[in-house]
Amino acid sequence: MVLKRVSQMLFLGLMLSVVFSVSSQAQGKKSEPDFSTYYYQRKSLFDVLPDRPGEIVFLGNSITDGGEWAELFGNSKIVNRGISGDITPGVLYRLGEVTRAKPSKVFLMIGVNDLARGVSPDSVVTNIRTIITNIRRDSPSTQIYLQSVLPVNPAFTIFKNHVNKTGQIREVNARLKKLGSEKQVMYIDLFSSFSTADGYLNPDYSNDGLHLTGKGYLLWKSIIEKFL
Amino acid sequence: MVLKRVSQMLFLGLMLSVVFSVSSQAQGKKSEPDFSTYYYQRKSLFDVLPDRPGEIVFLGNSITDGGEWAELFGNSKIVNRGISGDITPGVLYRLGEVTRAKPSKVFLMIGVNDLARGVSPDSVVTNIRTIITNIRRDSPSTQIYLQSVLPVNPAFTIFKNHVNKTGQIREVNARLKKLGSEKQVMYIDLFSSFSTADGYLNPDYSNDGLHLTGKGYLLWKSIIEKFL
Numbered sequence: 001m002v003l004k005r006v007s008q009m010l011f012l013g014l015m016l017s018v019v020f021s022v023s024s025q026a027q028g029k030k031s032e033p034d035f036s037t038y039y040y041q042r043k044s045l046f047d048v049l050p051d052r053p054g055e056i057v058f059l060g061n062s063i064t065d066g067g068e069w070a071e072l073f074g075n076s077k078i079v080n081r082g083i084s085g086d087i088t089p090g091v092l093y094r095l096g097e098v099t100r101a102k103p104s105k106v107f108l109m110i111g112v113n114d115l116a117r118g119v120s121p122d123s124v125v126t127n128i129r130t131i132i133t134n135i136r137r138d139s140p141s142t143q144i145y146l147q148s149v150l151p152v153n154p155a156f157t158i159f160k161n162h163v164n165k166t167g168q169i170r171e172v173n174a175r176l177k178k179l180g181s182e183k184q185v186m187y188i189d190l191f192s193s194f195s196t197a198d199g200y201l202n203p204d205y206s207n208d209g210l211h212l213t214g215k216g217y218l219l220w221k222s223i224i225e226k227f228l
Numbered sequence: 229m230v231l232k233r234v235s236q237m238l239f240l241g242l243m244l245s246v247v248f249s250v251s252s253q254a255q256g257k258k259s260e261p262d263f264s265t266y267y268y269q270r271k272s273l274f275d276v277l278p279d280r281p282g283e284i285v286f287l288g289n290s291i292t293d294g295g296e297w298a299e300l301f302g303n304s305k306i307v308n309r310g311i312s313g314d315i316t317p318g319v320l321y322r323l324g325e326v327t328r329a330k331p332s333k334v335f336l337m338i339g340v341n342d343l344a345r346g347v348s349p350d351s352v353v354t355n356i357r358t359i360i361t362n363i364r365r366d367s368p369s370t371q372i373y374l375q376s377v378l379p380v381n382p383a384f385t386i387f388k389n390h391v392n393k394t395g396q397i398r399e400v401n402a403r404l405k406k407l408g409s410e411k412q413v414m415y416i417d418l419f420s421s422f423s424t425a426d427g428y429l430n431p432d433y434s435n436d437g438l439h440l441t442g443k444g445y446l447l448w449k450s451i452i453e454k455f456l
Contacts, residue, residue: 037386037436041294044442049299066269068308071277076304080296158265208265214272 035090042083043094051101055079056228059098060109061086063150063211072221073228077104087114088127095131099138106135107224109147109190111172112210116161121171125179132183145227146180147188148173151195151202156209163209166199186227193223263318270311271322279329283307284456287326288337289314291378291439300449301456305332315342316355323359327366334363335452337375337418339400340438344389349399353407360411373455374408375416376401379423379430384437391437394427414455421451 032040042065056078058069064082069075081098083090091110098106108131111124128146135142149172152163173191180187194216196202201209205216212220260268270293284306286297292310309326311318319338326334336359339352356374363370377400380391401419408415422444424430429437433444440448 037439038294040435041439041441045294045296045440045445046442048442048446049296050302052302066266066273068273068277070298070304071307074278076298079299207268211265211269212273213269214274214276217273218276 033089033093035093036085038085039083039090043097046081046094046097049079052077053102055101055103056105056107057081057098057101057103058107059091061113063112064109066211067217067220072217073225075228078228085113086110087117087119088124088131091131092127092134095134096138099135099142102139103142105143105145105228107145107147107227109149111149112152112162112165112169115149115165115168115172116159121168121175124172125175128176129179129183132179132185144185145188145224146176146185147224148176148191150212151191151200153201153203153206153209155200155203156206158208159210170199188224188227190220190223193219261317261321263321264313266313267311267318271325274309274322274325277307280305281330283329283331284333284335285309285326285329285331286335287319289341291340292337294439295445295448300445301453303456306456307331313341314338315345315347316352316359319359320355320362323362324366327363327370330367331370333371333373333456335373335375335455337377339377340380340390340393340397343377343393343396343400344387349396349403352400353403356404357407357411360407360413364411372413373416373452374404374413375452376404376419378440379419379428381429381431381434381437383428383431384434386436387438398427416452416455418448418451421447 054077056075058064058067058078059081061082062084065080065084067080067082069080070078088110108128110128110131114124114127115121132144132146135144149169151169152165154163154166156163169191173189177187177189179185194201194205205212205219207213282305284303286292286295286306287309289310290312293308293312295308295310297308298304298306316338319336336356338356338359342352342355343349360372360374363372377397379397380393382391382394384391397419401417405415405417407413422429422433433440433447435441
């Protein structure tokens with residue numbers, strides 16, 4: 001009877017240790033958040049690129065990713081840290097790579113993919129507040145430029161979860177403007193210049209209601225070049 | 229009777245002119261080939277970026293697009309002319325933008341998306357031959373580097389139409405090597421360095437069997453930096 005109980009306890013202990021070990025392995029595999037394969041391709045590239053003094057970082061999602069910023073401004077200190085599809089938690093997760101270089105400036109635009117996934121304007125702005133706090137903490141001399149989320153245009157149908165978010169984008173931008181005053185960070189209103197009277201992304205600057213054509217990048221440049 | 233025939237002819241003429249006009253309009257709208265919206269975003273950006281003397285062009289699809297080449301090599305003359313999803317006809321269609329700058333060098337890698345769509349190795353190489361011919365014609369002093377198509381890895385399943393093309397990729401590369409000798413263009417074998425003994429993309433350099441992580445871009449750099 002005692003022997004049986006001992007053997008039961010041994011068996012239980014063995015099973016527990018097996019379960020624990022499998023669970024640890026599963027956690028080991030799951031140690032990275034579930035961002036896209038493209039996210040990790042870009043992040044792993046950013047991680048191995050050399051940091052240079054005085055970097056100017058363009059940080060954001062596909063709209064930043066699609067730009068050729070150093071060429072556009074004729075300034076080789078500018079680096080592209082855009083990742084197509086990125087969201088505010090994605091920026092937070094890779095922010096160490098950005099601040100490690102102690103960049104002179106960061107131009108941030110993020111949030112439309114969060115909204116497309118149904119995240120609230122409040123959560124988006126909360127995460128952007130944390131992004132600013134963390135940049136300030138880890139690289140205090142970096143000048144931060146907080147760019148508005150661009151308008152979208154529901155007349156286009158490819159990105160239907162994005163282009164119906166005009167109301168939420170307006171709300172995020174109103175809160176970002178406040179956040180800028182509160183944190184003494186320069187807020188840059190791109191929304192007004194890119195939108196029609198209805199508040200939609202002007203089709204002169206986009207062929208899909210979300211992303212920019214060359215003419216759009218030229219407009220962006222004309223608005224922010226005084227800050228470079 | 230005569231009146232009826234005249235009215236019939238008038239009606240016929242009217243219908244023909246309507247049909248012709250509608251068809252012209254349709255053709256007018258269809259005047260650009262049916263590449264992706266992303267293709268036209270990138271192309272329209274490339275078209276407005278300033279040309280600079282001595283440009284070194286990295287020309288290709290997503291694998292080129294995903295790189296930050298100027299940063300990787302610490303050389304601000306390098307420009308990224310990659311378009312995710314691009315195929316050989318896409319490169320041909322936008323080649324004027326590349327040659328207009330009279331670049332000092334062009335590093336070309338293209339073809340895996342053509343193969344994924346079922347295009348034959350023969351057609352891919354025929355189009356690459358035309359790309360070389362057109363660069364030579366429009367910018368004779370440009371040094372062309374013809375890079376092999378990279379291996380793929382069928383153990384990954386995201387890009388299933390790409391990663392099962394090992395045989396066709398080998399065939400394209402064998403033909404590109406010949407084409408290089410024939411045209412006196414430097415052929416660069418990246419395939420061997422990136423592949424396992426089985427000829428598959430080494431998972432040390434990729435997280436999806438098709439695209440590269442940072443470690444992959446570092447390997448690429450180590451192979452070609454002597455040509456920059």
